[in-house]
Amino acid sequence: MTTDPDALTRRRFLGASVAASGLAIAGLAGCSFGPSSTKDPSIETGEQKPWGGEVDEQGLAKPDVTFTDMNGEPFPFVEKTKGKLALLFFGYTNCPDVCPVTLSSLNRALDQIGNGPGSDPMVLFVGVDIARDTPEQLQTYLGRINPTFLGLTGTEKVIAEANRQVFNGPIAIEEPDENGEYAVIHSSKVFAYSPTDDLAHRYYPGSDVRPQTWVQDLPRLAKGRYT
Amino acid sequence: MTPSPRPLLVALALAACVLVGTAACGSGDGAGTAAAQGGEVASGRVTVDGATIDWPANPRVAAVRMVVRNGTGTPDVLRSVSSPVAETVTVHRTDTDAQGRSVMTEQAELAIPARSSVTFEPGGLHVMLTGITRDLEVGDDVELTLTFEHAGVVDATAEVVEPGASGTGGDGSGGTHDH
Numbered sequence: 001m002t003t004d005p006d007a008l009t010r011r012r013f014l015g016a017s018v019a020a021s022g023l024a025i026a027g028l029a030g031c032s033f034g035p036s037s038t039k040d041p042s043i044e045t046g047e048q049k050p051w052g053g054e055v056d057e058q059g060l061a062k063p064d065v066t067f068t069d070m071n072g073e074p075f076p077f078v079e080k081t082k083g084k085l086a087l088l089f090f091g092y093t094n095c096p097d098v099c100p101v102t103l104s105s106l107n108r109a110l111d112q113i114g115n116g117p118g119s120d121p122m123v124l125f126v127g128v129d130i131a132r133d134t135p136e137q138l139q140t141y142l143g144r145i146n147p148t149f150l151g152l153t154g155t156e157k158v159i160a161e162a163n164r165q166v167f168n169g170p171i172a173i174e175e176p177d178e179n180g181e182y183a184v185i186h187s188s189k190v191f192a193y194s195p196t197d198d199l200a201h202r203y204y205p206g207s208d209v210r211p212q213t214w215v216q217d218l219p220r221l222a223k224g225r226y227t
Numbered sequence: 228m229t230p231s232p233r234p235l236l237v238a239l240a241l242a243a244c245v246l247v248g249t250a251a252c253g254s255g256d257g258a259g260t261a262a263a264q265g266g267e268v269a270s271g272r273v274t275v276d277g278a279t280i281d282w283p284a285n286p287r288v289a290a291v292r293m294v295v296r297n298g299t300g301t302p303d304v305l306r307s308v309s310s311p312v313a314e315t316v317t318v319h320r321t322d323t324d325a326q327g328r329s330v331m332t333e334q335a336e337l338a339i340p341a342r343s344s345v346t347f348e349p350g351g352l353h354v355m356l357t358g359i360t361r362d363l364e365v366g367d368d369v370e371l372t373l374t375f376e377h378a379g380v381v382d383a384t385a386e387v388v389e390p391g392a393s394g395t396g397g398d399g400s401g402g403t404h405d406h
Contacts, residue, residue: 094285094288096290096356097290097319097329097349098321100285105391144390170326185329187328188327205323206350207349211391
């Protein structure tokens with residue numbers, strides 16, 4: 001069973017600007033270091049600290065959809081995040097591993113950054129499991145990690161469309177067990193949208209990202225840098 | 228990530244993958260199974276070390292991280308885990324598929340090679356507790372019962388810790404430390 005009505009017809013990773021990056025992710029599934037022609041050498045800028053994640057020079061546009069926020073209000077994504085450092089992540093609130101690890105890693109990093117550039121990104125968590133990820137549930141869930149994180153949901157169509165626009169693999173809801181519990185297969189990439197041009201030039205493979213990576217990258221990302 | 232020259236990192240990564248075989252390579256950044264062949268003290272027992280649970284954002288779902296050590300000369304298999312605080316307890320491994328998606332696969336029979344350890348850590352192996360029947364607080368102890376093919380029943384206690392503090396997710400150092 002899949003929640004994505006486009007699952008069978010969409011052309012994923014093909015001919016898109018992130019095709020190379022997508023392949024890199026696939027190759028990296030295991031060891032994360034990888035064949036990385038897409039990774040920046042980080043020496044040209046004189047930076048001592050290497051960047052985390054993967055770079056996309058061309059940049060990925062924001063999903064042009066209107067989500068529903070945690071108060072049940074419309075959240076036109078492009079308009080609401082314009083000019084902000086915005087971190088976008090798709091997950092679900094019954095996710096035991098990748099989602100809480102990713103969110104708590106970000107939270108710990110923000111604690112360490114404290115003030116200044118990169119200390120107040122918009123962290124946007126899209127709950128893709130619409131049967132359980134209601135606005136109220138998102139509010140409770142994110143409130144337990146970091147109350148400044150924003151939860152977004154929407155109709156199945158809106159979520160599938162947003163997911164497609166960022167070239168994530170289709171979202172699939174697995175069969176419930178005898179207790180009605182089920183897992184959801186979803187991309188674990190965190191997209192970092194630049195405050196300068198509103199494009200994601202860098203994205204991060206979910207739970208692979210340690211707090212220290214964010215501590216290093218968020219202040220740079222906040223200045224519109226990505227290499 | 229270590230600020231090392233990239234080629235060295237790649238070489239190390241490849242070496243690590245070769246050393247530990249498919250176990251480490253299937254689980255994302257080395258987080259997951261890492262069998263430290265031959266590196267364990269022959270305690271003669273199967274033990275569980277450092278079991279922790281991140282205080283869950285969703286009170287009904289949590290993940291246990293730990294190190295299972297097989298200090299015997301006999302390969303063993305983890306058959307099941309149970310806990311009085313959860314309706315369902317399953318062993319899962321999170322992998323990243325070809326489309327960059329996180330996929331959890333149940334590990335109904337998890338091999339614990341002789342004189343080796345298997346590390347459960349963020350983004351890799353975890354014991355998933357679902358249908359948690361009471362509110363967990365930081366500092367709480369959660370009883371776990373692990374059943375192995377040869378070692379039989381092994382009891383363990385997992386401590387509830389601050390979100391992101393379990394396994395290697397919170398210390399910024401990453402990696403697998405037991406070999």
